[in-house]
Amino acid sequence: MRIKLSLQNMAARVELGDLAVSDSPPYCIHGPTLVFRRYYQEKHTSRQFYACAVHRNRKGCQFFHYTDQPLSGEKREHYMSLYREYQASLTQSHTVSLSSSSSAAPPINSISFCIECSLLYATDKDGHIHNKHSHRERITKEEAQQPTLLLYPASDNKGQAQYFFSDKTHSFILSEMKRLNFSHAICLGTPKIFEALAGAGIKGFLLDIDHRFHQFYGGEVFQRFNMFNGFFYDEGKGKESLMRFIESVPQDRILLIIDPPFGGLLNALRTGVDIIWNLIGTECSTLLVFPYFNEVHVTESFPTFLMLDYQVTYGNHRYYGDNGKKGKPSPVRFFTNIPLPGLVLPTDEGYKYCSVCNRYVSSLNEHCSICDCCTSKDGRSYKHCHQCGTCVKETHDHCLTCKSCQPSQHDCQQKSMRKSGCFVCGAFDHKKQHCPSRPSRHLRNDKRKMSFVSKRKPVLRKRLKSKSNISSSTSKT
Structure with a gap:
């Protein structure tokens, strides 16, 4: 059937x-x-x-x-x-490798790239096979070192889709890495950042599911990896290669940068991240990229993470670029276990320092004395609603019928029709996360317990204690 x-x-x-x-x-x-x-x-x-x-x-x-x-x-x-x-x-069609470990690597000026086949080839030997395809004749050294200049980005939003950070976001990441003294980075799904590390004097290791990078990188700096189940495709050497990279540097100088598909399940992603953290031996400093409106789900799977106000933009995304969708700022943010007071956001890009919260925030993010934190999530000003007991968007007003803050011109009847309860049992008095009919979260995650929990850095525990007020306040919005 x-x-x-x-x-x-x-x-x-x-x-x-x-x-x-x-x-x-x-x-x-x-x-x-x-x-x-x-x-x-x-x-x-x-x-x-x-x-x-x-x-x-x-x-x-x-x-x-x-x-x-x-x-x-x-x-x-x-x-x-x-x-x-x-x-x-x-x-099987890979006939040319630019890997530094490959003794058979031909000179750069003898290699061309077929755009349609996503394939490097020897110009004199195989040029006749690709001459009717769209191709780049005799690639440059810069292109060889930055394959994202050659490879057409994958565009399947339900599977493999590649969106690369804008130059502005690149600059922010690299400047903070230098300032915080990170010497090594594990780039999980971030090939563009991996390319930029060499120019910044930072050693990188790329974990990505795209097999096309095998033509450009050897196993000492690249391994195919599925971030949602922690699977190394080279089951014999993949994990060992990453371990050699990790063992070459102190744990506190490694930064893990993750840019996952936004439609992926975060608790599945946590499984893959746990494997990397276990190899490192601790929950290393990590930057996770995700939209701000998924903050609750991110912090549920990564409870030590807090959200930065920095607006992450992409160079090849229709809506999440520097201009945004219909003039709106990008909703993508960094979630991190790095103490927020230690991260400096660029003031020339519209950020300021809040002395009360002891962190950098968006210039329009005003501190609320009632909530005791800077409450804005989308980078625009919020206002406090005394009936709701939390800060809301300035475009929202409290509706006595809906008993919550809604857009000024909303339809109360339409909202009530859209109201949805728990999709596990259908009840309206709770959501899926708190459903008594749902299997116990502790039972489901029992096998995912970390072997290094007791070894976590004291700085993380200290940060969580000092930031507990901010965390509890921001979760209200």
């Missing part, structure tokens, strides 16, 4: 499943699958299934298997053979 289920269509009712059943997940062609749980509100039940850890809909990957259905060893081996065959096909 054909199962017509789609992660895209039922995304609002799907979350990461029990990790206890995923010790040995089957493979799809993209690697080990993840366990998801789908809730059936009308039946007050749920069911778990295996699905692709890379693509978030069935168009990208059709793999689907309920966890309560038998999966024979023969079937598992069949899935594994499909995985190996597909992965081999990704790199």
